Amino acid sequence: MTRAGLIYALIAVATWGTAFVTGKFLVSQAKADPITVAFYRFALSSVLLVAYMAAIGQAGKLRVFARQPLMLIFLGATGVYGMGLFSMLSFNYTTASNAQIIMNANPVLIVPLAMLVGERPRFLRCLGVLMGLVGCVLVTHGTTTSAPAPGHSHLIGGALALLSGLSWAAYTVWGKDPVRELGSVPCTTLAVIIGTALLGVTALAAGSDLRVSGTSTALIAYLAIAPTVLGFVAWYKALETLPASVLGPFQFLQPAIGVVLAALILGEKLTLMILSGALLAFVGVYCTTRRGAR
16 A cells, blocks of 8 residues: 555545535535536546546547456446436435435445455454444534425435445446556546446436536536546546555545535534544544555
8 A cells, every 4th residue: 555545545535525515506406407417527527537638648548448348338337427327316315414324335335345356355444444434424414404305205315325335336346457457547537438428328318408507517517627537536546556445445534524624614513423423434544544454
C-alpha cells in the first residue's frame, strides 16, 4: 500500500461526500428528472475526460477498448450506469439519509466479492469493515432529515440504493485488474462513455424530459466535474496500488465528510451521535489500511 494510493482514496470520498446532497436537491427541490440528471452528469464527464486525455497526449490510449471490450462494457454498465441510475432513482422514493446508509454499506459487499478474485482479507480488515458500517449508520441516523413525500416507499428506495451499492462494489472489485493493465484514466473514460450511452438509451426509452433549468444545469455540471471526473479518476488511481477490500471501506468516510460540510455550509447541527459515528468510521478505515490487516 502506498501513501499516494491513500491520498487518492481520500480525494475520491471527499468529493463524493457532496454528491448525495446535490443529487437529492436536484430531484426533490429542482424537480429534475433523475434519469436526465444521471445522463447529463456522465455525458459532460465523458467530454471532460476525453478532453483531458487529448490535452495530455493520451487520447490514443482509448484504443485499449479493443483489448478487453467485454470487461470495459461491464465496468460501464455497473460503475456508471447502475450506480448512477439507481442512486438517482432512489431519491424519488426515500430520503437522502436512508439512501446513503444503504449505499455506504457497499464495502461490506466489496470484501466478499474481492474474495472471488483471490483477495483474502484478515480479521483486522473485517473488523474495520464492521466498525465502519456501524459508524456510517450512527452518522446518518444522527442527522435530522425530513420525511419523504406521502406515497413514497422506503422499501422501493432502499432496494434501488442497494442495487446502486452492489453495482459500485462490482465496479471496484472487477475493475482492479483492467485498471492495472490498461491504466486508470483510459479505463475510467471508457467506462463513463459506455455508461453514458446506456443512460442515453434509457432516457429515450423512458421518455424522460431532457430539459433542465439554469440551477439544475449548474448543479449537474458540479456533479460531472467533482464527484465524477475527479472522484472516479482518483478512485481508480487508488485502485492501482490498493487492494479492493482495503479501498472499499474508505467510503465509510463519505457520510462523515458530508455531514461536516453540511454543518459548515448549511448550519446543520452536529450531534454526539454524528461525531461518534464519524470517529468510528475513521477508526474502521485505520484498521483496514494498517500493515497488520494486509
